[in-house]
Structure formats: structure tokens, C-alpha cells
Amino acid sequence: MDFEWSVIWQALPELLKGARLTVLIALAGLAGGLLIGFAAGLARAYGNAVLNAIAFAYVEIIRGTPIIVQVMFIYFALPILANVRIYPLAAAIMAIIVNAGAYIAEIVRGSFLSVHRGLREAGLALGLPLWKVLLYIIGPLAFRRMIPALGNQFIVSLKDTSLFIVIGVGELTRQGQEIMAANFRAVEIWSAVAMFYLIMTGALTLILRMTEKRMRIL
């Protein structure tokens, strides 16, 4: 068969639009996921019994169900249960937030607890409240250890956005699917879509590498 480069050129504007949406969902989702992940992870590591139990249930429910079921639930079931209208894009972002948050919670918990407990005692012994010990002493050390695992999660979440094809969000994979359905150039289109994902994950890897290089892991 012939590989028609012109097919890709013609599809480029649509694919770029899709890629932009993919980046938007991933960025918004991961920003929210980081917030929830830190909250849940710290609740697991340092919270009282109630906070710990809530965070534990959250992590287990989300880790134990497929993300595609989660987004279906948010998009189709939640409107019935809560009597609200949810837009596909909002559902997509919420799904990434909730899903990434659960995995990030475990990353945060693990890295905070991996910091030598003597440092926590040293901070407390100076007369600081625990939250300041976590913020000024343990946090900066834990953050360095988190970077490789967070990088993994960022890449997974970015690629997970492709699943939102099922609720009709016009992200990269959906755009590729629609173009393909019109011109039947599967080889060119899916190659181009794959390249787009590689460029995005590659950029992410590079940013993480640079961040890691600037910080010594102690």
C-alpha cells in the first residue's frame, strides 16, 4: 500500500484541535488530581481514624474499578442521581481528577512515609506543629522522591484521556476516529495519532527529567 503523506497534512488541523483538548483534559485533571491526591495521601499517612478511613475507601474504590466505568458513571449515572447536567468535557476532567487522585494519594503516602522518622521527631522536638514539620521538612524531601512515580502517573493519565472517546469528547483519539471514518486511511491516521501521543508524553518525560536533575534526591 502507499503511505499518503497528504492525508496526514489534511487531517492535521483536526488532529491538532483534538490534541489541544487532550492536553487541556490532562492538565486540568492532573492539577485537580494532585490536590486530591495530596489531601488523601496525607490523610492516609497522618490523619485520624475517620479521615484515614475515608481516604482508604476512596483509594480502594477508584483503584478497584476501571476508569471507563468511572467516566460512564460520572456522565450517565451522576446526572440521574444528582439531577444535574454534566457536559462531556467536565465529565472527562472529573474522571481524570478522581482517578489520578487515587493513585497519586498512594504515591504521596509512600514518599512521605519513606522519609526517615527521625527528621519528623527532630522537627517536632523543636516545638513545631505537625503541619509545619510536613510543610517545611518532610514535604520537600518527599517531593523529590515522588517525581519518578508522579511522572508515571502523568503519562498514564494523559493516555487515559483517549478512553473518553466513549462519551464523545473530541479529544485526539476521537478526532482520529472521525477522520478515519470519513476517509478510511487507517494507517496514516493512526500513525499520526500515535505520533501525537508520543510527542506529548515525550515532552512530559523531558520536563520531569529536568526537574529531577535540578533536585538531588536526599
Add this chain to the structure above:
Amino acid sequence: MSIVEFKKVTKRFGQVTILDQVDLSIEPGEKVVLIGPSGSGKSTLLRCINALEEINGGDLVVDGISVKAGGRMVRLIRQEAGMVFQQFNLFPQMTALENVAFGPRRVRGESHQDARKQALEMLGKVGLADRAHHYPSELSGGQQQRVAIARALAVKPKLMLFDEPTSALDPELRHEVLRVMQALAEEGMTMIVVTHEMAFARKVGTRLIFMEGGKIAVDGEPRELLANPQNPRLKEFLQHVV
């Protein structure tokens, strides 16, 4: 008024009793040396004073505040009772100066500049002004422990707790730490020291406490006790450590 007062303090880890109804009063200015076999409860006794360990029974009053008062009150106790750990526990992401300035800045709430000034002063006091900008990993064990002493002193405590401060150090590095501790004692600081350094106990201590099985077995004048121990267990213990 005593600065530290144990009233029938009991501490258990699960089923094991570590401190068994301990009564003990320490007056300001005393230099108390705590010795005893491993597992006798000496480190735990020290860690109860600044509430790093919670007591299970009795009461423990430090500088007029009960360790059971919780939250903010416990933090006040900790500001008055500086602690030095066996493993130094310096903050590895901070230079020596930042380690020492951390207390004044974040605990006492002083300005960045005042905290730095005090930190430099404290580092000078432990003989490490020239190492101010080194990270802990770039310092020897003895230097790290001296930075740790400066860090505790920078919060301006009334009382210093030392938990085996020289046990993790090579013999030739111990004396530099002990010298700093001796200088501190000569300034009149109240000190409670868990250690195996009998020479230090003899030279600097004003009171020697021998613990065994979660109880204070012997309590008296160091020179006397070390020269002529009456308690057979203390006698045996001293034969093993000296």
C-alpha cells in the same frame, strides 16, 4: 521549683512496661547523667520529657506544664526542652546555617535576618562558623552532631536533652562533641544526658542515675558512685562499659 518532675510515671509499649511508676525531680542547673543496660528505659524516660513518647500513667510536669496538656502546651514544653538525637537528624536539604536558623525562624517566628544572625552565633559557639554553608552530607559525624546541638540551642531552651549523643560517632570524633557539651554545662545549662561516657559523667555530671527494668535503681553523686558502687547491678554494669 523543679524544672522536670516525674510523678509515678508509667510507660508501656503494648504489654511491655518500659517505665514503672517512676518518681524523679530535676532542679534547674543540674547535669543529670542517665545510664543503664539497653532496654532499661533510659531513652524512653528522656523522650517522655518532651512528649515524643506519650505516658500511660502518672503525670510529668516540665517547666510548670504537664505533658498531658496536649497540642499547644506540649509545643511550649518542646521549645523549652531542646533535644539532641543519637542519629543527629539534621535536615539534609538545608545547610548547617539553615538547619540552625530553622528554629528561630519557624518556631520563634523571627525575621529571616535575625534568625540567620543567631544561627551564625550558635555555629560559632560550637566551633563551626566556617562550615555554615555546608550541607550535612558534607560534614563529619562529629560536626553534624555539633550542628544539631546548635540547632537545639537556637530555640533558646531552658533545658537540654541528649539521647546518646556520641554513640553513633567514631571514638576520635566523640571528644569534640563532649567538649561542646561540657562548655554548655559550664554556662549553667540544665542537662539530662543518656550516655555510656563515664568520663563525661564523672567530669561534668552533678547527678548520676542508674536505671534498671524501668525503675531508677541508683541516684546519687557521680564521682562517688563511679568510684565505689554499692549496688551490685551497677557494679556489674560499670565493669562492662568501662
